[in-house]
Structures are given as C-alpha cells and as structure tokens.
Amino acid sequence: MAPAYDRLSVMRGVGNMTTIPHTPPARPQAVITPVGQSAAASLPAPVPMSITAADVWRVIRTNLLLIIVFLILFAILGYAANVVLLRVYPRYTARGLLQIQTTVLQDPVTDKFYEMTEPRLLTEQRTQAQLLQTEYLFSTALKENENLRRTGWFQSYIQRDPTGRTPDRPDVKEAKEYLGKWFRVRPLTDSALLEVSFTCSSPKDAKVVLEELVRVHIERQRMVAAERNVAHNQALTRMKDTIDQRLAALTRRVRDRQAMLAQKGMGEVGVFSSKEAELKALVEAHLKALGKAGEAKNALERVTAQLARGETLGEVEKAVEMDPTIATLVREVVSMEIQRDSKIDSLGKGHREVEALNRMIETAKQKLESRREELRSRLRNQFLDTLKGDAAQAAADAELIAARIRDLKNELADLGKEVANLRVDEEEEKQLREQQQQIANKLRDLGQIQSAQSQSKIEWAPNGWPEEPELPSFPRLKYTLPIAIVLGLALALAVAFLREFMNETIRSPADIARVGQLALLGIVADEADDPQASGAALAIFDAPHSVIAEQFRQIRTRLHHAASLDTTRSLLVTGPAPQDGKTTVAANLAAALALNGRRILLVDANFRRPDLHRIFDLPNEHGLSDVLLDSSKLAATVRETRIPNLSVLTSGPRPANPAELFESHLFADFLKAAAESYDHVVFDSAPLLVVAEPGAMAARVDGVITVVRAHEESRGLLQRMRDTLRQLKARNLGVVLNAVRGRAGGYYRRNIRAYYNYQG
Secondary structure (H helix, E strand, O other), X not given: OHHHHHHHHHHHOOOOOOOOOOOOOOOOOOEOOOOOOOHHHHOOOOOOOOOOHHHHHHHHHHOXXXXXXXXXXXXXXXXXXXXXXXXXXXXXXXXXXXXXXOEEEEEOOOOEEEEOOHHHHHHHHHHHHHHOOOHHHHHHHXXXXXXXXXXXXXXXXXXXXXXXXXXXXEOHHHHHHHHHHHEEEEEOOOOOEEEEEEEEOOHHHHHHHHHHHHHHHXXXXXXXXXXXXXXXXXXXXXXXXXXXXXXXXXXXXXXXXHHHHHHOXXXXXXXXXXXXXXXHHHHHHHHHHHXXXXXXXXXXXXXXXXXXXXXXXXXXXXHHHOOHHHHHHHHHHHHHHHHHHHHHHHHOOOOHHHHHHHHHHHHHHHHHHHHHHHHHHHHHHHHHHHHHHHHHHHHHHHHHHHHHHHHHHHHHHHHHHHHHXXXXXXXXXXXHHXXXXXXXXXXXXXXXXXXXXOOOOEEEOOOOOOOOOOOOOEOOHHHHHHHHHHHHHHHHHHHHHHHHHHOOEOOOHHHHHHHOOOOEEEEEEOHHHOHHHOOOOOHHHHOOOOHHHHHHHHHHHHHHHHOOOOOXXXXXXXXXXXXXXXXXXXXXXXXXXXXXXXXXXXXXXXXXXXXXXXXXXXXXXXXXXXXXXXXXXXXHHOEEOOOOOEEEEOOOOOOOOHHHHHHOHHHHHHHHXXXXXXXXXXXXXXXXXXXXXXXXXHOOOOEEEEEEEOOOOEHHHHHHHHHHHHHOOOOEEXXXXXXXXXXXXXXXXXXXXXXHHHHO
C-alpha cells in the first residue's frame, strides 16, 4: 500500500499531506444521534396526513383545466335542465298580503278600543299563520268551497272509475298533503302583514286556490266573532241581573243603617249632638280631677320628704300648740318660773326653795315636752293619713271619669264605623246604579256593537289581493344555473382532491415528513425549470449561478450540519429505484465538497449501469472492479477531473460477483486505502431496493444519502428504503428530493423566479 500511496501523492502534488484515520469496515449506528438524545428523538416523527391552505391552492392550480371543463359542462347541463323542467314540471306561485286588524274593542261596556302592542301583534301574526295552515281549514275548503273544487288542480285529485260503476271521489288526503306543503304563510317583520302563497302547475288555479283558502279562513273568523258577540250579550244580561240583586240588597242595608244612627241620637250623618257634648264635659272634668289628684300627690310627697329630713310640719305644730293640755302645762311652767324668779330676788339662787322650784319647773317642762311629742306624733300620722286619702280619692275620681270617657269613645267609634259603612254603601249604591244604567244602554245599543265586533281579525291588505302569476316560480334560470355551476365546482374539486389523496408519490418535503424519521438534506429542481442548468450534468461547476447549483451548495451546508464531515469520510449515494438521479446528485455533491477545498474521490460503484465515466468523459476500461481485486492499482486507476480537488474512479469491467466483493475484506481494504489519500469518498451506487450491492456497502460506509425522484416514487417505497437501512444498521444521513418540478400546481416556480430576480 505504501508505494501506491506515494505514487498517488506525487501525482496530485500533495506529498506533504497528513495521514487521515481510516474508516472502519462497518458502522453499527443506524441514524444520526446528537449527544444526550436517543435515535427516536433525533429524527422527526411521522406527520399525520393533513392539508393546508397552500395545499388546497396547489391542488386547485394543478387541476384548473379540469375545474374549468366541469364548470362549462355543468353550466350547459343546468341550462338544459331548466328548459326541460319548464316543459315537464312548471310551477307557478300566486302571492297575496293579509293585514292584522290592530284596533281591537277591549270592553263592550265602555266601548274602549286599544291598539295592539308589538308583542301582542307578533303573537297574533303567529296565531293567524298557524290557523291558516290547519287541516280543519283545508278540509273545510276542499269539501265545501265550489270555486276551489272546480279548479284543474282539485280535479287532478279526483279518482275516476272508467267503468262508471262507482261515483268519482276526490283524494282529499293527498290534496291536503299538497296544501300543507305548498300553501305557505309567512309573517313579515316590522309590519302587521302576513304573506300567503300557493304553488301549482297552473297560474290561474294558483290564484283561485289561494283566494278561496283565505276566504274560508276570513269567514270562519267572522263566524267566531259573531259567536263571541252572542256570548257578550249573554254576559251583559247576566251582569245586569247580578247588579239588580246587589242593588236591592244594598238599598235595604243603607236604610237600616240610617235608622239605627238616628235612634242613637245622630240626627244627621257626621253630627254627634248630645254624645259629643257629653264627651266634651267629661274631658273637662277629667282634666280637673287629674289636677286635684296631682296636687294631692304632690302634697303627700312634700310632707313625706320633710318628715324624712326630720323637719317639723307647721300645720302639726299649730295643732299641738292649740291643744288645751299643752296650754295648761305651758301656763304652769310660766307661773313656776315667775315664782322662782321672785324667790331668787328675795332668797338668792342657792336657796333651798329656789332649787325645789327649779326641780319642779324641770319636771313640768319634761311633762310638757312629752305631751307635745305624743301629740305631735299622733297629729302627724293623722295628717299623713288625710293626705293619702285625699290623693287616693282624687285618683279614683279621675279614673272613674276616664273609664266613662273610654266607654263613650268606644260608643262613638262604633257609631263612626257605622257612618263610614253607610258612606261606603251609599257610594257602592251610586256606582251600581251607574253600572245598571250603562248596561241598560249597552243592551239597548247591542245591535250596533255586534255589527262593529263582527269584523274578522284579519283581512286582505290594501293592494294585497293575489294576481295570476305570469312567470314560473320553478324552474328559474337564475337559480338553476348557479346551482348547476356550484355542483360542477363541487364535483370538480372532489375529483381533484380525490386524485390528490390517491396520489402516493413524493412531491414535496411534506410527503417526506409524512413518512417520518427521515431528515431532508435538500431539494433539487428539475433541470427543465432551470434554463441556466439545462443539459449540464455538473451544474455546480458548469452553471455555478444556476438555481440547481445553489441547491447543491445548500445540500452541502446541511450535510455539514447533519453529520460531522471530519469523521464522516465515506458517503454512499443511493435510492430506492432506478432513474431517480443518484449519479447526478453524487457527482454534483462530490464537486460541491471539492470546491469547498476538500479532497474528494468520486467512485462509480454501480457495476450494472455505470454512468460517471460518461458525465466526466473518462474511459471505463479499468476502475473499481480492478482496484477491489488489487488495491495497489488505486493510484493508477483514479482519474483527475477538470474540477479542482475532485478525482473519479470509474466502475471498470463488471465483475461476476459484485455483491460478494463489497461484502468481503477487499472493500474494507479499499476504504482504508482511499481514506488515507482523500478527505471524503463518495460512492454512486445502484438502487438499494433493486440489487444487493448497495446493501452490502451501506453498513460499511460512514453515511448513506438517499435520492428520491419527485412525482415518480411513492411514500411506501421511501418507507421501505428507510426500514431497509435501519435493518442494515446503516447511518442514514438524510434524503435529497430530486427533480422537483415548478410547473403550475408544483413547487418552487416562484422561488426559482425570485432567485434569478435577486441575482439580477
């Protein structure tokens, strides 16, 4: 291996390069997994089948011609259907307006009229609408109205016996069902009107049937009003009899009350005479008695307070001094004092006789004071008893007068109630006599009232009578044609979306997302949509400013982010089926990596349909098949290209056992030798699901890139591709969606235009 490596180094002029670690013979991992995440978490999960507004618009644009054809076809069919229906099944609708009578007689006694309120009017509208659609009305009109029975519409329901053995009988049930369906009543909002209509095949019959149905209803309303007037008459008569009876009883009661009041001293209602004078005198006496009782009470309280303070009572003291015994004792004391004073003058104070007189005077004074105290106590008690008796007597007199006053007031209150009742009875008697007179007048004028009340609640509105329709109500071209166009549009859209949902091919990144657990490395436009890259197999080099070249540069960038290119040395480009652009993608991806300054070896590993030698215009006599058998031929077999840093190893002659070669150690030796000389080795291989060689290579390279051709391969095929790589434990780096068309309904036409506009 060393000589081959030296020769290759000299040939490329890079003898001073550093040796790169070789690629191991097999890769156990199946997917790219960032540090700290599981494989399932690192790849997008399958996206459920859904449709967005952009998808809807795309489907419409894709099937625009189909939609236009359907619209034109159904427009023609709609016009033709209108002509046919007009001949076979014409329908004419007669219409009229009914008006609710909003002025209503409320009270037959007072002739009081009132205007219907809005809620009452709405209720009356709904009521009349229901009454106009009852089976009773239909049955009455069909059985009794001769004008309606003579119409051609009614005659069509007569069951005739061709033999003439049985009389003709109309099918009333079927006719009522038709009326229930086609006789319509609709209240008009913000008005007192009802719109009535009837539809049938004859314009004349439509008008007649509508008029007769409404006529039967109005006559029925008038009959009900007449019956109501009779009931009013009877109610007035019963009311008069009741009032007469009440008035007679009330008159007797008034007379009895008047007699009773006169008997009790009331000459006139409201004049109390003697009863009132007596009450006035009692009130004055009661006031005086209350004054005396108060004075007695005050005197008693004053004396009691003086005694409590120990004060003497003047009245008691006067009575004590006027007592004869007290007066006698006082005279004796005075006489002895005079005698003592004379003895003192003659004998002196210390004389025996003077002292004896002093002792006698002291004894007399004690006796006097004892007598005074005894008399004072007795008189004080007598005085208190007298005051208490006076106070009790005054209070008793006042209470007696108050009791009489209460009795008289109660008597007067009863008389007042009787007077009030008399006044109520007199007022009621007056009202009853007025009502009696009013009812008598009403009964006299009842004929005029009944004539006014016999009007129906609903009548034909002014200018509301139905006219014979001139134009059919069905079919009408202004309705038939739009309906047909809408049906055509709906059917066209249904077909378009059915095609969309039945199409399992991969057309956009959304389809790859629906498969799930696959990373999208990028998309490549169809070369027919990129005029600069048209016919250029190596667009990234031959047309570097084209959209396709830019897309390959984007794939290179995403590949760098999807897997570390320093460790991902060998790449296998494959696909699920032939003709999906694997070779073109592999060549442009290798060129993109080479233009980025990396040394790239592009290997044609498709022994069955090799194509790299045609793209790079190289001979294919020797190639990979020779190098696998003898790795020393690597340097001599590799061919340089016009792209810097890019070398190509063609397939060479087809070996007899290509799968066995890739599964053997010879392929591992080749990977090791190539890794020592190049930064990356890119393999263009056969379809993975068609032949065995890509499967043998996938588990040994560092990463696999799947190429899928848009609009050609299905999601199921891509899912099989994903599952196969997983079973092989290959490292699936992602998917390149190739040949994405930008035609109407496709993807990225506007992106291509925007790219070139931006480039100037």
